[in-house]
Amino acid sequence: MRNCFRLCLVLLLATAALSLCAEPSPVVDVSNLALPAGTAAVVDSRLKQAVGEVEIVVRLGDVPLAVAQGEGAKRSGGRLTRVQQREHVSQLSRKHDELMQAVRAMDGHEIARLTKALNAVIMSVDASRVSAIAGLPNVVSIRPVGVYQLDLSETVPYIGAKTVQAAGFKGDGVTVAVLDTGIDYTHKEFGGPGTVDAYAAAYGADSSDPKNTTTDGLFPTAKVIGGFDFVGEVWPDGDLAPDPDPIDFNGHGTHVADIIGGAKGVAPGVKLYAVKVCSSTASSCNGVALLQAMDFILDPNGDGDISDAVDVVNLSLGSAYGQREDDLSEATANAVRLGVIVVAAAGNEANHPYIVSSPSTTPEVISVAQTQVPSAKRFPLVINSPAEITGHYLNTETIGWAPIVSGFTGDIVFVGRGCPADAVKPGDPEDPYLANPAGKVALIDRGGCAVSLKVDRAAKAGAIGVLLGLVAPGDPISFAFGGGDTFVETLVITKDVADSIKTQLAHSMAVNVTISPTVFVPLIGSMVASSARGPSYSYNAIKPDIGAPGASVSAEVGTGDGATAFGGTSGATPMVAGSAALLIQAYPKRAAMEIKTLLMNTAERDMQTDPALFPGVLAPITRIAGGEVRVDKALKSTTAAWDADDSTGSLSFGYHALSRDAAFSKRVTVRNYANRSRRYAISSQFRYAADTATGAVTVDAPPAVLVPANGSAQFDFRLKVKASKLPIWKLNGGSLGGAGSSLEAAEFDGYLTLVESSDTVHLPWQILPHRAADVEVLTDNLQLDREGKGTLILRNNRGAVDGRVDVFSLTGTSPRIKKKFLPGPGDNFAIIDLRSVGARLVGIGGGEFGIQFAISTFGQRSHPNYPAEFDVFIDNNLDGEFDFALFNSELGGFGASGQNVVSVVNLKDGTVTPEFFTDADLNSANAILTAPLADLGLTPDTQFSFTVVAFDNYFTGAPTDLIEGMVYTARRPRWECPAAARPRRLKPASC
Template sequence: MNRRLRTLVTGLVAAVAVPALVFGSSAAWAADPVSPPTLPDEVTSDGGDWTPPEPRGLADSLKRASGTVEVTVRLAEPTIAETVPEGAVAEGTVPGKADQKAKKDKVTAQQDEFVTEASDLGATELGRTDLAANLVAVSADAGQLEEIAALPNVISVTPIRTYETHATTQDDAVQSGSLAQAIDYVQARPLHEAGFDGTGVKVAVLDSGIDFTHFNLGGPGDQAVTDECFAGAAAAVAGVCATLFGDSAPKVKGGYDFVGETWPTGARLEDPNPIDAGSDAGHGSHVADIIGGRSADGTHLGIAPGVDLYAVKVCSAVSTSCNGVAMLLGMDWALDPNGDGDISDAVDVVNMSLGSSYGQEQDDSSLAANNLVNAGVVVVVSAGNSADRPFIVGSPSTAPGVISVAQTSLPDDLQWVIQPDAGPTITNAVLQSWSPAPTAPITSALARPAGILGCSPADFAGFPAGAVALVSRGSCNVSDKAVFAQGGGAVAVIIYNNAPGDPPSFSFGSTVPVTVPTFSISQADGNALIASGATSVTIDPAQAISLTNTMVGTSSRGTTVGDHRAKPDIGAPGAWLSAETGTATEETNFGGTSGAAPVVSGAAALLLDKFEGATPAVIKARLLNGADSSNRTPTADGFITTPISRIGAGEVRVAPSADAVGVLAVPGVGGNIGLGIPSVTKTYSTDVELTLSNTSDANRKYSLTASYREEADQASGAVSIKIAPNTVVVPKGKTQKIKVQVTIDGSKLADWPFNSVGATGGTGSLLNGPEFDGWITATSDSESVKLGWTVLPKKAADVSTSSSLKLKNGAGTLKLKNGSFVAAGPTEIFALTGTSPELPDPAPGEPGSPGSNAAIIDLAAVGVRQPAVDVLQFAIATYDRRTVLNYPAEFDVYIDSNNDGTDDYVLYNAEVGGFAVTGQTAVYVANLSTGASTAYFYVDGGFNSATQIFTAPLAALGIAQGQTFGYSVYAFDNYFTGAATDAIEGQSFTAGASKYTPSSGAVTVPAKSGMTVNVQATGSTATSTQTGLLLTYRSAATTDFAVVQIPQ
């Protein structure tokens, strides 16, 4: 049996035709279950050569199951950041130095003891944090990890993670505006004019370092000086460089390099010089300039030009990766920059324009970031650039107290209109930044290259000169397609996407400049344009649509994948021109949520300048209260008001945030109001407590109202909100509690549309209807402060049955009951072939708990059935629900097709295209002899469910009707560790020969009713481990499956 650790296969390389299998009746199963969706021809289904897949976000050294690995070890003694009063740094309530020293000494003593004992086992210390979290990073032989985990005071041993910077990559090139425009647009200018520019506020940029020689960042703007300082990047600053970095420097007052110049291709090394040098450097300098750039002559300003910047280098100089240990060390450094053990000198703001998509609550960087917030540091993190995909927002921005930032458009961005002579108008075309914009109307014939892809000059042989080329994305660089099209005589190029979602922007990868306007459109618009039979199109600059205060398509959507917290918190434009490292004076394009987060960090610094001593929760609340909630999202049909799960409270506006005397907040960590995915079987009600503070020197009367993003949501009556009191007088300097009661009427909800999302799990727009959201607003005279609210209610069934069924004379009747008043209960029935007991809940710090860098996937049961004679399905049930199908769980079904004791094939679930690329999840069949893998069907399973159904052709598994095969199911953490966390082994089944068969393989139990399913013993003597039936419930309220044992 092959039991190597594995997760997802990444190499999807060739599009192949996938057979459209038709489900019919089967001798083994009495009725047609729901047919899962097949992969369409245009979706890549060839998995390439199968290899043991690798955990996402894992350091290279942990991608092996043996040899030396790098891990973080969490120890038991709590640190100062975990024990100080909330907001202690901001409010000046940090314990005295003696108390802090005593606390740190306990942590240090525990770490010293651990390091000594771990060294005896061959481990080598890599670093430790003793303020933000009690962690020691070590390298050790993988075979020693269990012994290390058993040492005294060890809570967990988990892999070191890596993260990615969130700049818009070349695949998402953007156009940028000036920071002067940014200051005006986000309304920071009024604070500057009032004397609040961030002076005295300390901001740590955890990133790739800062080029402190750059003109925008206090440097002389002299290339010779820049070259000299870059040459000494691996050593302490000296000479003229020392005048530009440190306490007496004009802008960058300090910092540290926790990664060195060669990681990840070389070892992680530390040095005291965090200059932003290297082949892939520059990210941190862009971020720093946006936050608080200021040239020596004052002609160039960032959002908060008075701040003191601190360069904390945690990201690579030679790649876009950020080291997990370095991030933890950097957060520790931010709590105590002078290293004396007293966190009274902690920075005020930390910016991290980095993260990992589908941010998990077990992420240790989220735990540490939240500890910083608790201690009194404002932490701002980019939400990610993984687009409008459900629940994909990245960690550590998903931490409760952190401010998660989405990206919005620049105020002068445009959306282009393409008018065909037949069919619908395309209103959301995206001009590629490396192509010229039309200066006059273009009306030309529409033509396609040979083979539709346009990946060679030959494809445009005979192309009609003066036509607009319509080309499919795929197989080659988009800019090459444009070059070949212009060479064939095209006057413009339209690229239609080959995957669902918004029209993307693409990199420039050609050696020849593109001289004709080149646009991208969505897959849906491209297919509609082709189907319309249009023969010409018009593209008129006068019809271009302003994108001011609109959402950028690449910005990651929430809510959080674990507990469905309302994230992102707020949005900001991100595509600004800012300092280019190593150039002394030049500015270049930046963007993505990496560019949006520093806008909010700068805004936070301005508020801290005005409201000295304000806690992170107050700063966060003020930013959300003052945001512009009128942000819109472009769609094929125009614009919609942007959902809270994409933008949070709205687009940042500094002046309203600073001018308000009222502060409306969620107590504790703050943020918007996230009500999750409640299951509604009749009515559902929950209360949320808010606080309304009056910071003025006079009593204020406030009216409180709830509003909805979509009028249709309010009109439906499905979700109603009551606020008590809805009018309140808040005395000066006081705080009033506000109760918000949310009631959901399940009878007025639409049916739950997310029971099978293998094909659609990456299409965020599908949430726009089922989500209900809006704002809670407190108004006093001309002042309004608000927070967003969002909920994704599930119209749920509540099907149940008995846990055993006795047969009489080989027959029995299984009674199903649906306790829901509002929803029917679709039920699928399988032959139960294996079960596993439930694992205990992890204790704090243990694998599977928040901050542990490990997920535990707990198998409950496995079933099998044949919905057709040539198709096999496996049902996999777990004790815990997962929000999405692809992470953090992979299930591998190892199949011994000829039952000879050696596995021949493995079925496994994987995201189509790779990590965070499509959000679609397919079932792959890998041949263990050849390594080749192919997908035939999408995974059949829903959002927030504990079950998945894997479908595969019998022939692809080497199984014929009547053939006995063996199989085992393994559950893996495919996000953090790649480790197997549970297994159900030693199962067997004979195709077409179930021991017990139901009268129907799929039934729907009406609401407030019941039904029966007849079960018959077939008398089959074929080999099988079937002991009963496994039922899976769709649209389930709380229980997604039932195990029904049939006594022998």
């Protein structure tokens, strides 16, 4: 049979602007990108540049002590003696002195020095001085200080911890640092006096009481053996005020510490370090404090010798869309390399692609997802009347501090937002109730203030129950306690259901509902909807790594011996940290990577997404990875397996745009801890039968591997991808940017399993293959004939799918930024490097015109939400002043929706309105921004000038590149491709 191909020719006519026909060519219609009605709202603009005093992290060239000491030094011994360690720190300190001498001459102020986890000085300085500091000797990077967000009797036995404790392993001799809001070390669960008076003696009467800044002989204790407060009691409403007393006020850290190592915790034998890095009054965690804390936990006694570094660090905090340039990520990676196990929350931003938080996205760190507790139930909202909306509505969520116990039946009244006085901010009046909730079920909108304060007000007004209605699309989530003392049973419902109820009430229809404690769907063995999804942004790797039940009843700050409900990935993370502590006691010589791998290898794989809404549907690998932690199985296992190159218990093949067939390979290390050689049978399973059925991805591994006693062996695990059989790519970063279900349709995943008579271990694997075109332009130059026309040939003869072709007038280009100026891991800034800009006239529906700006960069982004923002500044009358701008951002704010949208801002009055979804793909270097011409003060025949500025919208908010001085007339471009010759789809070659 002869091989053949057809060359696809497309005629693109280029016509000089002076010879344009009177009748313009029809424009492309992009009305499908318009935001749905009701989506647009006034939002804040991020068009400001840093001015005035800024806090920055200045990194120096020499390696920090953790790196100098060598890989695995915590357990196997390091390169440096105690004297050499102290000398290394002294050398770093001398260079810090030299740096600060120069900085003080610029009126800079030192905040902190780091020598163990990072080699850096944190300082405050006027923004105008930053470039001068960058030119000082030994300075390798400067970045702003980051801010992060805070994210038992039933759960401890469920994960196998009681079994491990009964075997004699309770975490004895293991130290765990809790980087959080502090610990109430007076609480009974930590061996304290267990009285309210004891807490008052430690904390004092209020935040200004000096008792909470001094140890007063009450701290440290036999259980909480050390720590430090790097924040103080007033930040972020005031300056950082470090002190030696890490007593908790917020309560978050006390809950976390109790789950790890309280009397009823996972590892009750551990010793705790209380390291306060988060606010007493807000959910923020200070970047300066976190970096100082990472230095502290590597040398708790501060003698310059890091042999006393803690064994485990718990970080129930993070920042969504985690980036590798985050400096906390670099610090945690260095700690793990030393031998410290770092466990961090994946985040509570739900099933949105790439939203999993840093520092948990750091490859070395254990990233923890949240799963349901064994007793979790889904209580449906049963609408009894009116007939138009009767039925069982299963997409609901309960709240730990207002659980469904007896249930209720009643008529609904809509009371509005329902915030009490002083709840939004001090001095604000209460929201007026739209109806009296006495004897009724109160429907309350989310937003404005803590949900617990809304429920407290409704309960005191006589409501028999509360329905909390979401005000934005998405699945219901649970809510943390935020104050109040009187509650009624509460159920969270979706925006769609809440709107349906409101519509009926607006038509004077009585809406009667029932919530019954006997009508439910068990949720054991499934994900919590709010648990964040991977893959990791910077590495396109499997994250989270493992899951754990996140809802526990644990120690409540200031009560002496009280306990309250606590949840989220903040509650799941300490379950895994405690599990790691148990394994460290059992296997003190094993590396941090081996402990992480054991936990992943032996976790429970059969986890569902949501048994109520999707019965029997398994959770994807990029939500649960190894599975739900089972520490008893990890303890029992005498086998571990990991990626030989990436040193983790998963096999991440990453993202690949494939226009033709491809093959990928991973090397797997198998470690046999037994005193006999063993033969392991090898098999691989797809997560979903539908993926197997496509034939697009096939797996190949040897049938078995023989591993010597107390030794290791390796084998190759291969994937082959047939591009033509891959599903058509339906993902995008605009309307589907937050659609986890669309990611599931594109990715292929499963488990590689090794079985021996006494052990079964598994490694999750995943690949994200994108069936792609391979469109090529066959010439760099275009010759025009006497009529000003020319032919440009495109071809897609090697593509696996039709190639999309969009034609724009090229308006500007920019050279590539040199590599030496680009950030690396831990640099805490991003560079958005513009490549080219184009423009075109489009139709936006209803006979109206819009304009699109196509922006291409050097370097791709996993998701268009971050770290790139593109601002197009418009001078619509050529007077030299910008009148309007359009920019892209995440709809609803940071971590809210996953959807990227284009907003127009009126630069005269500051009004900002979202208009269209951004036309951008995942893992792409391109973005198309759309705006109505009328909203920019333009017509198709208006000549205008514009400038495009690229911003780092994740770390610094600073501009990183621009293309300026471009001039354009939408209906009269200099060169035009008439509609008849304008391709939209370029088919692959065929025989």
